[in-house]
Amino acid sequence: MNTVTPGQYLPEASGDTTRITRHFRAEKFDFWSFFFSGLTGLATLFILGILATILLNILVNGWSAISWHFVSTIPKKDFFDANTTGVLPMIVGTSFRVIVMTIFVIPVGVITAIYLTEYAANTSIITRIIRAAVNNLAGVPSIVFGLFGLGFFINFVGKNMDAVLHNTNAVWGQPALIWASLTLAVMTLPVVIVATEESLKAIPPGLREASLALGATKLETILKIVLPQALPGIMTGGILAVSRAAGEVAPILFTGVAYYMASLPSHLSDQFMDLGYHVFVLSTQSPNIEQTWPILYATVLVLLLLTFALNIVAILIRARVRKKLRALG
Amino acid sequence: MAEILTPKLAPPEASVTTAAIGAPLIEIEDVSLYYGAARALKNISLKLDEKVVTAFIGPSGCGKSTLLRCLNRMNDLIDNVRIDGAIKIGGHNIYDGNVDVIELRKRVGMVFQKSNPFPKSVYENVAYGLRLHGVKAKSDLDTRIEESLTASALWDEVKDRLHSSALGLSGGQQQRLCIARAIAIKPEIILMDEPASALDPIATARIEDLILDLKKEFTIVIVTHNMQQAARISDQTAFFYIGELVEFGATRKIFTNPAQKRTEDYVSGRFG
Numbered sequence: 001m002n003t004v005t006p007g008q009y010l011p012e013a014s015g016d017t018t019r020i021t022r023h024f025r026a027e028k029f030d031f032w033s034f035f036f037s038g039l040t041g042l043a044t045l046f047i048l049g050i051l052a053t054i055l056l057n058i059l060v061n062g063w064s065a066i067s068w069h070f071v072s073t074i075p076k077k078d079f080f081d082a083n084t085t086g087v088l089p090m091i092v093g094t095s096f097r098v099i100v101m102t103i104f105v106i107p108v109g110v111i112t113a114i115y116l117t118e119y120a121a122n123t124s125i126i127t128r129i130i131r132a133a134v135n136n137l138a139g140v141p142s143i144v145f146g147l148f149g150l151g152f153f154i155n156f157v158g159k160n161m162d163a164v165l166h167n168t169n170a171v172w173g174q175p176a177l178i179w180a181s182l183t184l185a186v187m188t189l190p191v192v193i194v195a196t197e198e199s200l201k202a203i204p205p206g207l208r209e210a211s212l213a214l215g216a217t218k219l220e221t222i223l224k225i226v227l228p229q230a231l232p233g234i235m236t237g238g239i240l241a242v243s244r245a246a247g248e249v250a251p252i253l254f255t256g257v258a259y260y261m262a263s264l265p266s267h268l269s270d271q272f273m274d275l276g277y278h279v280f281v282l283s284t285q286s287p288n289i290e291q292t293w294p295i296l297y298a299t300v301l302v303l304l305l306l307t308f309a310l311n312i313v314a315i316l317i318r319a320r321v322r323k324k325l326r327a328l329g
Numbered sequence: 330m331a332e333i334l335t336p337k338l339a340p341p342e343a344s345v346t347t348a349a350i351g352a353p354l355i356e357i358e359d360v361s362l363y364y365g366a367a368r369a370l371k372n373i374s375l376k377l378d379e380k381v382v383t384a385f386i387g388p389s390g391c392g393k394s395t396l397l398r399c400l401n402r403m404n405d406l407i408d409n410v411r412i413d414g415a416i417k418i419g420g421h422n423i424y425d426g427n428v429d430v431i432e433l434r435k436r437v438g439m440v441f442q443k444s445n446p447f448p449k450s451v452y453e454n455v456a457y458g459l460r461l462h463g464v465k466a467k468s469d470l471d472t473r474i475e476e477s478l479t480a481s482a483l484w485d486e487v488k489d490r491l492h493s494s495a496l497g498l499s500g501g502q503q504q505r506l507c508i509a510r511a512i513a514i515k516p517e518i519i520l521m522d523e524p525a526s527a528l529d530p531i532a533t534a535r536i537e538d539l540i541l542d543l544k545k546e547f548t549i550v551i552v553t554h555n556m557q558q559a560a561r562i563s564d565q566t567a568f569f570y571i572g573e574l575v576e577f578g579a580t581r582k583i584f585t586n587p588a589q590k591r592t593e594d595y596v597s598g599r600f601g
Contacts, residue, residue: 121408206445210507213403213439214458214514215431224457225447325448326494 058304062297070298077260079282080292087302092264093177093272094306097256098246100181100268101188106238108185109192110227116193117200118222138190142250149183149255171269178268180256187251188241195240199233200226229325235318239311246307249276275303354379354548355400355518360414362395362404369395371572372414377565382540382549384563384580386556388600391569393552397520400550401437402430418518435462438511442523444503446495446510451478451487454495454506458514473513481509482539501532508539512547519543521551525558537562556596560584568592 065082073086112130120127159173203226211221249257258271259281265272279299286292355377362370370392377383385393398404399416402423415422423433446454455474464470474491478484483505487498495506504524511519521540525533540549540562553559559566560580567577568591576583576592587593594600 204445206441206443207447209403209406209441210445210447210510211457212406213401213434213441214461214510215435216457216461217431220461229448 055304058297058301062294062299062301065294065298066301071302074262074264079278080286080288080295082291082295085295087275087278087299089261089264089273090275090278090299091302091306093257093261094246094275094303095310096177096265096272097181097184097252097274098242098310100177101184101245102238102242104182105185105188105192105241106234109189109237109241110196110234112189113193113196113200114222114227117197118218118226134190134193137186140187142187142248143253145183145187145251146254148186149179149251153179153182154255175254175256175258175271176269177256177265177272180252180272183251183255184245184248187248188245191240191244192234192237195237196230196234199230199236202233203229232318232322232325235314235321239314239318242310242314243307246310247276247303249274249280252277275299275306279303353377354419355550356415356417357396357399358415358417360396360399360412360416362392362399362413363411364407365409369572370399373574375567375574375577377548377550379548380544380546381565382544382551382563383565383567384559385550385552385567385569386554386559386595387569387575388595389554390571392572393567393569394522396569397522397550397552398439400518400520401434401439403439405430435514436516437518437520438514438516439520440504440507440511440522440524442526444500444507444527446498446503446506448494448496450492451495451498451506452491455510455513458510462514477509477513478506480512480543481505482535482542483509499532501528501535504528504532504536505539508536508543512543516547518548518550521549523552523554526554533558556584568595570595 070086071091072088073084074088075085079085112134116127116130120130154173154175157172158176158179159170161172162170165171207225207229208221211225212218216224252274256271257274257277259273261271261273279296282292282296282299283289353376355375357373357375357377360370360373361368373392373396385397387393395404399412400418400423404410404412412424416424418433418437421428447457449457452474455477456470459470459473464473475484475488478487483502486502487506490497495503498506504527508519508524525536528536537558540551543549544564551559551563563580565578566580566583568575568583568587568589570591576587576589578588582588583592584596587596
């Protein structure tokens with residue numbers, strides 16, 4: 001190493017009794033440090049480059065087909081005429097299913113995370129089973145969720161609901177918005193649970209102790225002190241869940257998406273159209289793929305913009321919550 | 330306002346030399362505490378008097394904080410803790426099956442070593458405990474909050490910024506806020522776990538003055554590493570060593586003429 005030799009700065013050593021001087025030799029050029037920091041920079045540029053290429057590709061190819069007409073028209077059964085087609089039902093369908101999913105996944109995920117963090121003993125067998133279940137849930141392929149939704153929600157819950165309500169025609173025992181949303185909720189549950197747990201663990205235990213020492217119950221402490229602090233983290237979990245779910249097609253294939261609906265979905269038992277599924281339809285069903293390309297890219301672009309818009313809204317709300325928490329209580 | 334206390338200092342020399350100014354309020358009877366298999370407290374028996382400052386002193390790991398936390402059952406929060414023996418406050422064993430822990434913690438308040446104000450406004454910090462125990466009307470809250478902040482010698486410094494964040498206060502102010510928060514719900518006993526150990530000498534002096542004021546109204550038990558602090562502010566002192574109570578008596582006696590050799594060694598700095 002090239003720095004001070006021991007004793008070099010002591011006045012006796014340098015013969016100077018009135019001043020202490022320190023000598024540092026200039027650092028020699030270290031090739032390997034430079035190489036590795038350059039490598040990390042290159043890796044970052046590489047990833048950004050790929051992202052930029054994908055986005056630019058979509059933008060350039062889809063921009064020509066995007067128009068106000070495109071996003072606000074309910075198309076006729078022929079999707080492949082660029083002049084008359086539209087994606088409004090797909091936008092509505094994707095948005096609705098994401099919103100309904102959020103309504104289910106946030107409460108269940110947060111309550112599970114609260115149980116795991118605040119109530120469960122870390123070593124008990126039940127806790128370990130729950131944690132294992134959450135981790136494994138995160139690894140299940142999306143198509144399996146779709147089959148689960150069909151078998152459990154539609155064929156079991158839905159059919160029994162119809163029997164209890166004495167519906168002559170199948171209302172709940174068939175693909176529907178609610179079943180697709182619930183399937184997505186089950187799929188994104190691990191994301192919300194993990195994000196909530198992390199934000200709960202980040203709250204210092206001193207705050208909980210202070211609340212309990214004042215005579216609050218554990219529940220009061222959680223509701224009044226812990227949860228408000230954890231809110232930004234919970235919202236992060238929600239944002240991640242929404243981002244993941246907006247683009248998923250496999251879970252909704254059997255549980256609610258339709259090739260064509262003449263009107264917008266208005267009821268939880270309605271089927272719906274979907275942007276991601278529509279991309280699949282356009283790619284595989286088109287009679288003239290060259291002509292369909294702009295519509296395809298435009299649909300993808302709309303999906304990206306929708307996801308982006310949903311995220312921006314959530315991020316803005318989260319920023320406001322964070323600001324409020326920081327300023328005062 | 331401030332009918333609780335007038336800020337007059339009671340000089341330490343005027344504190345009692347006998348061990349009773351009032352009837353014993355806290356009776357610790359043959360208490361042992363186990364963390365799993367490890368024994369942290371060994372057969373502690375102690376009687377603490379009312380409206381008196383009692384100091385728990387001893388080297389690190391001797392169990393003084395553990396015993397303190399037994400007095401408001403904060404050790405219930407830790408898994409694997411077992412407590413034998415009885416602790417009676419006002420004659421009733423607080424470890425009985427039918428004791429309401431919430432009510433106990435209302436009567437026995439606690440101030441922690443590291444000040445832990447809630448990330449809320451100064452007002453909301455003090456109001457938290459009050460709301461928990463039924464004070465809802467704004468005028469009542471305002472009065473009680475002003476009383477406790479005045480009693481904690483903090484009112485003048487925060488009266489113009491009641492609704493700004495408590496986290497913007499200095500360390501000493503935050504600790505006084507925690508004290509205000511604890512006394513707002515009018516406990517009988519205040520437990521203090523090294524309340525000034527994280528503070529500079531000036532802030533420490535203010536906290537010590539505050540404790541001398543508070544003892545007119547509350548019974549105070551303070552754990553401290555700082556022997557000089559114990560000598561300054563306490564009336565009775567208990568010396569602990571590796572989970573055992575070695576000696577207990579008037580502070581004067583403990584520091585000038587202790588009965589046990591271990592006590593003498595500790596207070597004269599031979600170990601610790």
